[in-house]
Amino acid sequence: MTVIIRDFRTEDAGAVVRLRRACVPFQVTTEEALLFDVAHANPAKKYRLLLAEEDGELIGSAHTGIAYDSDDPGQSSVTPQVHPERRGRGAGSLLLRTAEEHLAAEGATSVYAWALDEPTSRAFAERHGYRPTRPAHFQRLDLAEATLPEPPPLPPGFELRTAADFADDPRPLFEADAETTSDEPSDISTDFDDYADWLNHTWNHPLLDRDLTTVVVIDGRVAAFTAAHTDARTRYASGMTGTLRAYRGQGLAKLAKSHSLHRARAAGYTDAYTANDAENGPMLAINRWFGYKICASEIRHVRALT
Numbered sequence: 152m153t154v155i156i157r158d159f160r161t162e163d164a165g166a167v168v169r170l171r172r173a174c175v176p177f178q179v180t181t182e183e184a185l186l187f188d189v190a191h192a193n194p195a196k197k198y199r200l201l202l203a204e205e206d207g208e209l210i211g212s213a214h215t216g217i218a219y220d221s222d223d224p225g226q227s228s229v230t231p232q233v234h235p236e237r238r239g240r241g242a243g244s245l246l247l248r249t250a251e252e253h254l255a256a257e258g259a260t261s262v263y264a265w266a267l268d269e270p271t272s273r274a275f276a277e278r279h280g281y282r283p284t285r286p287a288h289f290q291r292l293d294l295a296e297a298t299l300p301e302p303p304p305l306p307p308g309f310e311l312r313t314a315a316d317f318a319d320d321p322r323p324l325f326e327a328d329a330e331t332t333s334d335e336p337s338d339i340s341t342d343f344d345d346y347a348d349w350l351n352h353t354w355n356h357p358l359l360d361r362d363l364t365t366v367v368v369i370d371g372r373v374a375a376f377t378a379a380h381t382d383a384r385t386r387y388a389s390g391m392t393g394t395l396r397a398y399r400g401q402g403l404a405k406l407a408k409s410h411s412l413h414r415a416r417a418a419g420y421t422d423a424y425t426a427n428d429a430e431n432g433p434m435l436a437i438n439r440w441f442g443y444k445i446c447a448s449e450i451r452h453v454r455a456l457t
Contacts, residue, residue, distance in 0.1 A: 154245055179388040193219055199250070203246050210234050213247065215229035215254060221339050231250070233246075243275060264281060273450065287449055288426065289446050290443035291424055292412070302413065313363070314361035358388075360380065364411065367398075367406060377392040381415070389423070392404050
């Protein structure tokens with residue numbers, strides 16, 4: 152039996168989504184979202200979605216590209232995933248090698264990759280020359296059965312909005328996203344200044360639920376927000392939750408997320424997921440308050456290509 156590596160084709164969408172759900176069941180994905188990501192990737196990203204096939208069966212994938220929005224040139228990433236029942240056939244190594252060759256040809260000098268925090272994945276990363284940099288935790292909240300805490304009171308002068316209220320002019324949300332993202336712990340810095348690009352890959356993304364994305368405003372200015380991603384069925388995921396620097400220390404992020412979760416449960420969502428850098432103590436504490444439990448952990452790794 153022979154494993155081959157090839158590029159994604161539109162007709163692969165359903166199989167790739169099933170594969171991702173088998174590999175990372177704590178992430179929210181849909182065929183529509185997958186096709187959107189492929190079609191709308193910024194050309195500067197040099198994005199490729201690589202697939203591993205064994206006798207015509209899809210057994211692995213890797214999405215890879217240049218960190219074009221980083222102010223540190225040469226950064227890139229790859230995330231190889233192989234079906235749990237099809238590992239040990241060399242698919243992961245082939246995917247990784249093909250991705251690294253592509254990234255090196257596009258000028259990358261280092262490549263970052265996530266590996267699940269379990270012995271087989273860690274050993275795979277080490278065997279291929281990757282060293283660990285930072286851990287992160289996936290968390291799950293059972294919206295169907297959990298007793299959600301009541302939302303904290305809204306401080307005087309603040310109001311609640313949704314992303315849908317910004318449909319005519321989402322730039323204030325872009326500016327809030329840019330500021331809070333720049334303060335997130337990360338190995339790859341982000342130069343978040345391209346509004347058109349943000350509209351393309353964030354605001355217009357099919358997973359973004361504008362009605363459940365909750366925004367706290369004061370005097371017409373965004374103070375905090377939580378972005379909600381859903382599969383429009385049962386699964387809800389937190390995209391980005393943050394408070395602008397001028398308004399921190401008032402519990403506004405917790406407030407925004409609380410209202411979003413309550414409305415998500417009322418809308419019929421049964422599973423809520425989120426992920427946080429292990430060093431992001433404030434957000435981890437907020438999620439524990441809601442009742443989230445860690446369901447998996449992963450470790451980011453890096454390897455120099457030159």
